[in-house]
Amino acid sequence: MSKGLVSLAINDRPGVSEATRLRVLEVADRLGWRPSLPARTLSTSRTYALGLVLRRDLRIVAADPFYPAFMAGIETVLTDEGRVLVLSVVGSAEAEERAYRTFAADRRVDGAFLNDLRHDDHRVDLLRELGIPAVLVGRPDGPAPFPSVVLDDAPGVTAAVHHLVDLGHRAIAHVGGDPALLHARHRRRAFEDAVAARGLVPTAVVDTDFSMAQGASATAALLAGRTRPTAIVYANDPMAIAGLGVLQEAGTQVPDAMSVVGFDGTEMARHTHPPLTTVRSDPQEWGAAAARTLLALTTSGSAASVELPPAQLVVARSTGPAPGPTD
Amino acid sequence: MSKGLVSLAINDRPGVSEATRLRVLEVADRLGWRPSLPARTLSTSRTYALGLVLRRDLRIVAADPFYPAFMAGIETVLTDEGRVLVLSVVGSAEAEERAYRTFAADRRVDGAFLNDLRHDDHRVDLLRELGIPAVLVGRPDGPAPFPSVVLDDAPGVTAAVHHLVDLGHRAIAHVGGDPALLHARHRRRAFEDAVAARGLVPTAVVDTDFSMAQGASATAALLAGRTRPTAIVYANDPMAIAGLGVLQEAGTQVPDAMSVVGFDGTEMARHTHPPLTTVRSDPQEWGAAAARTLLALTTSGSAASVELPPAQLVVARSTGPAPGPTD
Numbered sequence A, B: 001m002s003k004g005l006v007s008l009a010i011n012d013r014p015g016v017s018e019a020t021r022l023r024v025l026e027v028a029d030r031l032g033w034r035p036s037l038p039a040r041t042l043s044t045s046r047t048y049a050l051g052l053v054l055r056r057d058l059r060i061v062a063a064d065p066f067y068p069a070f071m072a073g074i075e076t077v078l079t080d081e082g083r084v085l086v087l088s089v090v091g092s093a094e095a096e097e098r099a100y101r102t103f104a105a106d107r108r109v110d111g112a113f114l115n116d117l118r119h120d121d122h123r124v125d126l127l128r129e130l131g132i133p134a135v136l137v138g139r140p141d142g143p144a145p146f147p148s149v150v151l152d153d154a155p156g157v158t159a160a161v162h163h164l165v166d167l168g169h170r171a172i173a174h175v176g177g178d179p180a181l182l183h184a185r186h187r188r189r190a191f192e193d194a195v196a197a198r199g200l201v202p203t204a205v206v207d208t209d210f211s212m213a214q215g216a217s218a219t220a221a222l223l224a225g226r227t228r229p230t231a232i233v234y235a236n237d238p239m240a241i242a243g244l245g246v247l248q249e250a251g252t253q254v255p256d257a258m259s260v261v262g263f264d265g266t267e268m269a270r271h272t273h274p275p276l277t278t279v280r281s282d283p284q285e286w287g288a289a290a291a292r293t294l295l296a297l298t299t300s301g302s303a304a305s306v307e308l309p310p311a312q313l314v315v316a317r318s319t320g321p322a323p324g325p326t327d
Helices: A003-010 A018-030 A037-044 A058-063 A066-081 A093-105 A122-130 A154-166 A182-197 A212-224 A237-249 A283-300 B003-010 B018-030 B037-044 B058-063 B066-081 B093-105 B122-130 B154-166 B182-197 B212-224 B237-249 B283-300
Strands: A049-055 A084-090 A111-114 A134-137 A148-151 A172-175 A204-206 A231-234 A259-261 A278-280 A306-308 A312-314 B049-055 B084-090 B111-114 B134-137 B148-151 B172-175 B204-206 B231-234 B259-261 B278-280 B306-308 B312-314
Touching (some): A003 A018, A049 A066, A049 A093, A049 A283, A066 A084, A066 A283, A066 B066, A084 A093, A084 B066, A093 A122, A111 A122, A111 A283, A154 A172, A154 A182, A154 A259, A154 A278, A154 A312, A172 A182, A182 A204, A212 A237, A231 A237, A237 A259, B066 B084, B066 B283, B084 B093, B093 B122, B111 B122, B111 B283, B134 B283, B148 B283, B154 B172, B154 B182, B154 B231, B154 B259, B154 B278, B154 B312, B182 B204, B204 B212, B212 B231, B212 B237, B231 B237, B237 B259, B283 B306
Parallel strands (some): A111 A134, A148 A306, A172 A204, A172 A231, A231 A259, B134 B148, B148 B306, B172 B204, B231 B259
Antiparallel strands (some): A278 A312, B278 B312
């Protein structure tokens, strides 16, 4: 066998029969030989790595249960495929753009996950310009040249509102997330639409940055407001848990005087007192599906968008009948 | 200027004066030219990436506030230095070893963080064999060829026990972590030593896997035991929070009938009801210090071990005077 043939076989180039390729690989493997990744990368332009850039306040990243689960899901797929995840956590839009430009200039990754989609997200054009294939984690609000992996939040939020109205609640508030993020807007719109569908108006809708601190202060503001709600739907579990703390500190019984609904379906939500009614998404499966899609895109050049089962309401004991007028 | 000279200058090799090197780099920069990372890696053996392998049950990774904060700390240093973090999350010791071997074979990283140290940790020898420089995150229990970055848990745990004894507690239990991990053993030993130093014996010491589920079941077992403690010191905040939930569900008032101490000093601990007395470590600064040390080691070939300020007791409202005999 010629050196050239072995090289073609090892690098998975055309011009070598599958049988020959497998024999070459088998012999190479028996000899304990493997091509160096930097050399393979120079010759094939493959890095066998995928990239994830998180732009978040570090304080919020540390308390957010979404990303560890999402990354764990990515890893279940990458590990089996011998790929690795290259991670950047950045604090600003400028640092985020720099991170993607470095990915491209240094040929760090074969593709990237695009999380925390925004309105008219300029990162879509940036990644296309840079030639980095991407998978959108969530549904973009405009046309995009990349496949998306969507887990729809709305059905779970809608079910939560119907559950509360069915329990007799008429004064329902929403503690939303960061309105710069499409998924926070999407949860908010689902809340507002469901309330309207039952002929009601929201008692209040408060935007936050998704942090426990802002979840706590929004709850305190709702308690002090002129029209006090009898139920609060939060845009994530950490804020709902902070809300539970504020309500209990104020002597407001949950669910007797106030019903509370979270969003995420975290492990934490199962261990609060009372256990939290929440909307369960599946960040781990989301990460795995996004990784499978991005691998397909980077190896074959195309991949179909994926729609995962939507988020679902999980009723626990933090929701109950609306308090009567004498309560 | 010859091609060879430019190459030597760009790749920071000897044989080029500093003035020439700077001029070459300046011209290259003006031309918008930069050497490709794969080519630089082949020529300099530098990847400008650091590696972190987490071997944890995915369910526990998702609920553990330590790693997001630790990684965020690493990133604050790497981003400024134009480096990236390569992350692998694995479920078994075999997969962990494979991950390090792949790091070495593929020249993925210039160095690695060695977390979750174990007794006689075989990874120390593995990384030395593989030629991967490493920084130990925590104090090893034997001699090691790598520098360590230590944040001592013991003083905080000791202070927690003294705080409880000073409040009149005589029946104190410990819900520990995974005894395979040195830091869990270390917290447990600090607890036992402090209790003994006050002339007491622990009411109970329970090992767990650090999960909220096992924190909850350990708490339920302590409540049902023949000798019920009046205070419980947990090895992490998530277990303490799960314990709070179990106690409140059982109608056991905190702190009137039971004092509770966590460990981590998480954001979450500030928002529970009551806010959690806990032992604050600083995982973000720990990650940053580990990254600085590993960068120094990989660029200069040596780095000194670092001792960070130890973990500290933060008293909140989940601890109070021991209940009297009539309670």
